[in-house]
Amino acid sequence: MRKKRFLTMERRDNYKGYLFAAPWVAGFLLFFLYPLSQSFLLSFSQIRDISIFQFAFQGLNNYRNAFLQDVNFVPLLMGSIRNTLLNTPIVVVFSLFIAILLNRNLRLKGLYRMGFLLPVLLGSGAVMQNLRGNAAVVDFTSGMQGASSGIESADLTGIGLTQQLTMMLGPVAAGYLQTVLNQVSAILWMSGIQIILFLGALQTIPVAYYEAALCDGASEWEKFWKITLPLSMPVVLLVTIYTIIDYFTHMDNSVMVYIIQVSFADFNLAYGSALSWIYFLFVSLFVAAAFLLMRRHVFYMGDK
Amino acid sequence: MNGLAKRIRRFRRRFTWGWFFTYAGMLVLVGFTALPLVYMVSTAFKPIDEIFLFPPRFFVRKPTLSNFGDLVAAVDSQVVPFLRYVINSLFTTIMTVVLTVTITSMGAYSVDKIKFLGRKAIFRIVILSLMFSPPAAQIPIYMAVSRLGMIDTYWALIVPNLATPMYFFLMKQFISQIPDSILESARIDGATEFRTYLSVAMPMAKAAISTVVVFSFTANWNNAGGSIIYITKQAMRTLPFAMSTISAGGLARAGAAAAAVFLTTLPTIVVYVFMQSRVIKTMAFSGIKG
Numbered sequence: 184m185r186k187k188r189f190l191t192m193e194r195r196d197n198y199k200g201y202l203f204a205a206p207w208v209a210g211f212l213l214f215f216l217y218p219l220s221q222s223f224l225l226s227f228s229q230i231r232d233i234s235i236f237q238f239a240f241q242g243l244n245n246y247r248n249a250f251l252q253d254v255n256f257v258p259l260l261m262g263s264i265r266n267t268l269l270n271t272p273i274v275v276v277f278s279l280f281i282a283i284l285l286n287r288n289l290r291l292k293g294l295y296r297m298g299f300l301l302p303v304l305l306g307s308g309a310v311m312q313n314l315r316g317n318a319a320v321v322d323f324t325s326g327m328q329g330a331s332s333g334i335e336s337a338d339l340t341g342i343g344l345t346q347q348l349t350m351m352l353g354p355v356a357a358g359y360l361q362t363v364l365n366q367v368s369a370i371l372w373m374s375g376i377q378i379i380l381f382l383g384a385l386q387t388i389p390v391a392y393y394e395a396a397l398c399d400g401a402s403e404w405e406k407f408w409k410i411t412l413p414l415s416m417p418v419v420l421l422v423t424i425y426t427i428i429d430y431f432t433h434m435d436n437s438v439m440v441y442i443i444q445v446s447f448a449d450f451n452l453a454y455g456s457a458l459s460w461i462y463f464l465f466v467s468l469f470v471a472a473a474f475l476l477m478r479r480h481v482f483y484m485g486d487k
Numbered sequence: 488m489n490g491l492a493k494r495i496r497r498f499r500r501r502f503t504w505g506w507f508f509t510y511a512g513m514l515v516l517v518g519f520t521a522l523p524l525v526y527m528v529s530t531a532f533k534p535i536d537e538i539f540l541f542p543p544r545f546f547v548r549k550p551t552l553s554n555f556g557d558l559v560a561a562v563d564s565q566v567v568p569f570l571r572y573v574i575n576s577l578f579t580t581i582m583t584v585v586l587t588v589t590i591t592s593m594g595a596y597s598v599d600k601i602k603f604l605g606r607k608a609i610f611r612i613v614i615l616s617l618m619f620s621p622p623a624a625q626i627p628i629y630m631a632v633s634r635l636g637m638i639d640t641y642w643a644l645i646v647p648n649l650a651t652p653m654y655f656f657l658m659k660q661f662i663s664q665i666p667d668s669i670l671e672s673a674r675i676d677g678a679t680e681f682r683t684y685l686s687v688a689m690p691m692a693k694a695a696i697s698t699v700v701v702f703s704f705t706a707n708w709n710n711a712g713g714s715i716i717y718i719t720k721q722a723m724r725t726l727p728f729a730m731s732t733i734s735a736g737g738l739a740r741a742g743a744a745a746a747a748v749f750l751t752t753l754p755t756i757v758v759y760v761f762m763q764s765r766v767i768k769t770m771a772f773s774g775i776k777g
Contacts, residue, residue, distance in 0.1 A: 193602075199680045200603025207594030208609065210650030213635075215616060218627035225627075281516075284509060297760070298517030304705055304755050305523055371520055383694065387664070421660065428618055452626055459619070466618045 226456035238453065245457035255441060256458060260465065263438045267430040267469070270370065274426050275419065278374040282381030283411065303375035373429060377422045384418035385411070416481045423473050431466045438462055524752075531555075531749035535742050554746035561733055561743040567722050569729065575714075576726035579644040580707045587649050587703045588696055595658035596684050600670055610659065616652045625716075632717055643717035644725065648707055654699045661695030662688065697762040704758050708751075726751055 226245055228238040249256050285295055392410050401409070412419075432439065442462065446455030530538065532550040562569040598606045628647055637643040665688055673683045689696070711727035718724050730747045733740055 196601055197603040200597045200601040200606060203593045203597030203601060203680070203684070204603075204606075204609065206590040207650050207655065210590065210646070211613075211616075211652070211655075213631055213650075214628055214647045215624075215650060215652065216612070217631060218624035219616065219619060221627035221630070222624045284513065289509070289513070295513050295517050298520045300759065301520045301524060304701075304759055305752070367516075367519065371516065379698070383661075432618070446625075459624075463619050467615065470618060 222456040223460060225453050226460050228453050230451075230453050241453075245454050246461065248454065249458055249461055256438075259437045259441050260462070263431065263436055264465065264469070267427060270373070270430060271423060271426045274370055274374045274377060275423050277370055278377035278422065279381050279415070279419070281374070282378050282385055283407075285378070285382060286385045299371075299378050300375045302372045373426070373433075376429075377426060380418055380422050380425070381415065384415040388414045416477075420474070420477045420481050423477065424470050427469055427473055428466065431462070431469075527745075527748055527752065530745040533742070533745070538741050538745065554742040557740070557743040558733070558746040558750075561740055562729070567724075571722055572724065572726045572729040575641075575723060576708065579641055579713075579725060580704060582641075582645045583648050583707045584700055584703050586645065587651065587654060588699055590649060591651070591654045591658050591699060592662075592689065592692065592696065593684065595655055595662050596688055599659055599663045600665075600667065600688065601680065613652045613655050613659075617656060629716060638717055639719055639723065641723065644713045647713070648703075648710075651703070654703060657702075658692070658695050658699060661692050661698075665691045701759050701762050705755050708755055 225238060227241060227243070229241045229244070230238045281299060285292060285299075289295065388411065392414075393406060396406050396410060430436065434440075438458075442455050442458050445451050445458060529547040531554055532552070533547045534549055534551045534553060537548060559569070594609075597603065598610050632638060632643050632647060635646075637646065669691075670683050670687055673687045674680075678687070709727055711725070711731055714724040714728045730744070730751055733744050733747050
């Protein structure tokens, strides 16, 4: 207690801040930043002996190989970028739409919320893989799914339900249905957290604004464009960035699958690290672009 | 009788096609996301001939518990009792969740509410690291764990998962909505910083905490990676690992695998249902602008 009297306010805040942040920062440095920097070093080298973790500096060779020699990487990267650019706006608009619906006085709200969050709960784990595995066991006769849909959508629909529908409906109707289902499920599967974030934002908008608009005779449509959207712009930005990152770093993303394959199946760790860093650079470019494009439309209400 | 007629009339007056399509659309979408869950549950109760039925059926016709019997049989033939895996999983997951929430909320609180040097730098680094794809860092993480002497201890399943940038980011976004003036008044009333954090800020960040609990529980409960990489003793491995060995049993074990999937998913759903009412309800409160 005595000692504290000699600390200035500013210094005391510093100490407190460091004390509070220390455990997290320590974990972050040790198990995130340090491995990251190691992988950065690794990306410029070639492994000599994996058992004692010895590697030799190689300059930009790995990076050069990624673009000039590897026939798989660039097409996969392009596909991943295209996929993200196409789907991000859809996911953002869809989840805002659903959040607005959920924010109204619907019956069975809890059920819908549970429903939209289920993919988040199921999709991340061994369960999904196991369901996929089961589907593969069940579906040993048909190659339809792999043929008609791209790598990513096939993965996202996963569960093998579409094949089951094919069995019931016949191939023609099921072909159309499958395309639609693939798209819908791809979007549903990616928008659970976004809906939650939007719901949080919508509930912070003061009811008084809507009442004022009601008195002035505004329609629902006008209320959306003049009140709801402008006031939730900060979260729209947040959700957009989250969605971009989520799409790029999802474990089903074809580039991610490729990086994992290169690093662990082929055990070419150095090259895998180089690919990761190239990928990281592209992802941050897109996030920065989204940020710059949307910044002028975002304004913050109140003191923040 | 009269009451029913009245109800119908009231319903007629309120009925519009807009509402009809809203409800219908919602139910269809929810039904769609619920499909895998329903499929999982129904498969767990399918007798073996229905699992391999071609064309496959979605719902179970003759529900049976035989898959669970198979599971017990499959598991009994292993060296380690099944319950041991469950306990390992529960212990490491709960420890991870509790510690994650504690250190993440403290870190996020300090970055947002204590004005100390370097807090902006910390947050920027967190944002940047959100974008990095982690698989390439896995081997260096292993090196770090092994140098700390944590191989073959429960710590190896807990400590590396604690400082996740995503949760930090989520937590910080929520905490920044807490008005500074409330914390300020607590400090003026003589609360220490820790007291302010614990008794003022944390209750207002319940939504964030529940969200992080749900996500971190799901992620760690389902993660088999750790116990494969860091653990060599069979008795210390976790449930997802045990599950993967069961489903690796191939066609003969398909029923047991379905039952195992069902049992493994249950806790996730329970945690979510338990937390979800808080997630949404408290969101409304935590969002109040000062």
